[in-house]
Every structure is written in C-alpha cells, then in structure tokens.
Amino acid sequence: MPADVNLCEHCTAKCCKYFALxxxxxxxxxxxxxxxxxxxxxxxxxxxxDNVWYLLVHTTCRHLQSDNxxxxxxxxxxxxxxxxxxxCEYEDDWTYDHYFETPEQVEEYVEARYGRGKGPGDRSQSIRSPRPIGLPLVS
Structure with a gap:
C-alpha cells in the first residue's frame, strides 16, 4: 500500500480472527x-x-463487525x-518453521525427530506406513 493510504480502510481483520499464545x-x-x-x-x-512453540486458536473476536x-x-x-x-498483517504471507493441524502430524514429527517409541504414549511401532518392498527386476 502507498504510504498515504489509510490501511484501516482496506482491513481484512486478520489479527481479529485468531490469537496465538x-x-x-x-x-x-x-x-x-x-x-x-x-x-x-x-x-x-x-x-x-524461531524455536518458540505457539498454540494458535482460529476464532473471531466477538466484537468484530461485518465491515471488519x-x-x-x-x-x-x-x-x-x-x-x-x-x-499489520494485511500484506503478510507469513510462513512458520513448523505448522501442525492434526495429532498425527505431531506424532510424525516426534518420530522423525526423536525416533521410534519416543513419542506420545511411547509406542514401539512406527506410525508411518512400512517402507514398500522393491519391485522385482525384469530381465
């Protein structure tokens, strides 16, 4: 946006639609x-x-009006x-070092980072699918 433009006139209210702790x-x-x-x-x-873990809650402020x-x-x-x-996050296309949306993603992260059986519940079996067996060579 040009410097003389009032950013609030174009606001999409990103910052009012979540909070992160x-x-x-x-x-x-x-x-x-x-x-x-x-x-x-x-x-x-x-x-x-930046090595800091956050809980992100996608929820809209109850006082956000329809015009943002x-x-x-x-x-x-x-x-x-x-x-x-x-x-302001208006033009921000932020990416994170790591982003998790499901419990399975966390399990996979733990397994990849710490190895099998070190993650939640100390399972001895991998949560990943087994490595596929190679196809036979055709001569």
Whole structure:
C-alpha cells in the first residue's frame, strides 16, 4: 500500500480472527501428548517460529463487525490498543518453521525427530506406513 493510504480502510481483520499464545517447548512424551490434545479441538493449531512453540486458536473476536471494524474500539483491551498498522498483517504471507493441524502430524514429527517409541504414549511401532518392498527386476 502507498504510504498515504489509510490501511484501516482496506482491513481484512486478520489479527481479529485468531490469537496465538506461546507454550512451553515440549521435552518429554507427556508434553507432546498435551499438544496432541490441543489439536483434537476444533480450530486449534500449533506452530513453531524461531524455536518458540505457539498454540494458535482460529476464532473471531466477538466484537468484530461485518465491515471488519472494532465494535468496542473506544473500550478495546490494551493488547488491541498496542497493535499498530506498522506491524499489520494485511500484506503478510507469513510462513512458520513448523505448522501442525492434526495429532498425527505431531506424532510424525516426534518420530522423525526423536525416533521410534519416543513419542506420545511411547509406542514401539512406527506410525508411518512400512517402507514398500522393491519391485522385482525384469530381465
């Protein structure tokens, strides 16, 4: 957007349609099991950015109006008051170091990172499909 344009006139309210909270970095099986539990809930995901783990909840603020303006602008919480357009996500196409939407993705991450039997529930069997057997050579 050009510098003289009021960004709020074009707002899609990305920042009012989710919230993300840092969570403790998982270090043992029960920690990963909590993460799996978060992901069993509708509209929740987990991401890692700069080695910090976050719980992301996709939910719209109840005071967001149909024109993407705040319905309680003059009494909005301080976190909203501290948010300025210089950090706005309007043109942001952010990507994360890791992004998890399902418990199975977490299990696969744990297995890939720590090996078999180290993840949630300490399963001794891999959650991945077995490696396919090679096809016989035809001569």
């Amino acid at each position: 840092p969570i403790d970095t998982p270090t043992e099986p029960k920690d990963f099991d909590y993460i799996r539990w978060y992901l069993l809930h509708d509209r929740a995901s987990i991401f890692i950015d 303006r705040c319905g309680i602008y003059f009494t909005r919480p301080q976190i909203c008051r501290d948010y300025h357009t210089d950090g």
